[in-house]
Amino acid sequence: MFRLFKRSDLIIIAAVLALSVASLVIFRFIRGFAEPAAVEIRVNGSLTATYPLNIDRSFTVEGFNGGMVYGVIKDGVVDVTDATCPDRICVDHSAISHTGESIVCLPNRVVVTISSHKTEADTIDAISGR
Amino acid sequence: MNSQDKNSNKNKITRLTMAGVLVALAFILSYLESLLPSFTAVPGIKPGLANIAVMCTLYVLGGRMAIAVALIRVVLSGFMFTGMNAMLYSLAGTALSLTVMLLLKIPRKFSAPAVSIAGAVAHNAGQILLAWLMLGRAVLYYFPALVISGSVSGLIIGIISGILIPRITSISHS
Numbered sequence: 255m256f257r258l259f260k261r262s263d264l265i266i267i268a269a270v271l272a273l274s275v276a277s278l279v280i281f282r283f284i285r286g287f288a289e290p291a292a293v294e295i296r297v298n299g300s301l302t303a304t305y306p307l308n309i310d311r312s313f314t315v316e317g318f319n320g321g322m323v324y325g326v327i328k329d330g331v332v333d334v335t336d337a338t339c340p341d342r343i344c345v346d347h348s349a350i351s352h353t354g355e356s357i358v359c360l361p362n363r364v365v366v367t368i369s370s371h372k373t374e375a376d377t378i379d380a381i382s383g384r
Numbered sequence: 385m386n387s388q389d390k391n392s393n394k395n396k397i398t399r400l401t402m403a404g405v406l407v408a409l410a411f412i413l414s415y416l417e418s419l420l421p422s423f424t425a426v427p428g429i430k431p432g433l434a435n436i437a438v439m440c441t442l443y444v445l446g447g448r449m450a451i452a453v454a455l456i457r458v459v460l461s462g463f464m465f466t467g468m469n470a471m472l473y474s475l476a477g478t479a480l481s482l483t484v485m486l487l488l489k490i491p492r493k494f495s496a497p498a499v500s501i502a503g504a505v506a507h508n509a510g511q512i513l514l515a516w517l518m519l520g521r522a523v524l525y526y527f528p529a530l531v532i533s534g535s536v537s538g539l540i541i542g543i544i545s546g547i548l549i550p551r552i553t554s555i556s557h558s
Contacts, residue, residue: 258546263498266488270505274531281528 291353293332296365307332307351307368317362325357325366332366334359402556403441403449407456410437414461429533432504432541434461438482439500439545444552447486454478473511480510496549500542504534 295303298318305313307330315323323344324336333349334357344359344366356367413433420430434457442450458478462471484506488499508530515523 258495258497258543260493260495260498262493263495266494266498266502270501270531270535273505274528274535277528277531281525 291370294367298363321362323364410434410457418465443549476514477507477510481507496546497542501538504538508534
């Protein structure tokens with residue numbers, strides 16, 4: 255088994271490792287400038303606010319019945335940190351970062367979605383048709 | 385001289401037969417792979433079983449035969465299982481993968497598993513480059529995942545090929 259490999263294989267392994275690290279770095283870089291994804295806030299179905307995903311900020315949403323939802327956008331990740339609702343499912347929901355993901359607060363009728371306003375070809379879902 | 389002729393003739397026949405068997409093997413492996421469910425969210429992550437046959441061809445019969453086997457396999461399985469669109473992607477991946485594997489095999493320094501890893505990563509890179517041209521740069525998101533999955537499947541395929549190659553060589557030279 256061991257004789258399958260040779261010492262100079264380390265060169266190829268190092269090259270592949272370097273490539274994967276480089277691609278991860280480039281991946282983050284592209285994420286920064288190529289996808290100005292937006293965080294859309296909907297209350298009772300109508301769009302009330304849109305924030306860019308790549309700028310850190312916190313936001314407050316007034317829900318349908320006057321309840322409040324508090325969220326944070328940080329490093330391209332959106333999380334609902336607090337809400338004035340009985341079940342707090344949206345607070346327990348894990349943070350979202352990908353286009354198409356959403357956090358829903360039913361009692362307040364608040365939906366937080368990440369969307370990309372680019373052409374269809376640019377969204378990740380468009381190419382999984384295979 | 386006559387016996388030498390006979391010998392080279394026999395050799396040719398052996399090589400051709402081997403190539404035919406390897407094409408059949410590659411084809412069957414593509415079929416097996418088309419039966420496997422896609423178990424990840426990212427399209428393009430798959431074991432690449434047919435590369436076992438291509439690797440064996442590369443090491444037993446040489447580069448030209450490997451190109452032939454790989455191309456025939458892509459065209460056959462493209463028409464039979466995957467369809468035109470996937471065939472294009474497959475061609476792009478195979479072209480880059482073969483180029484890398486042929487180049488890496490020349491110095492005779494690298495083992496079969498290492499060549500296979502590089503080939504698998506190159507295959508995924510070729511596909512993602514074509515996808516970039518056709519769909520836009522958002523697909524580059526997939527690249528890190530494909531590099532990692534490519535090196536894992538390339539390693540497994542390479543170890544299998546590394547075990548098979550000496551055995552097939554001993555058959556074809558007997």
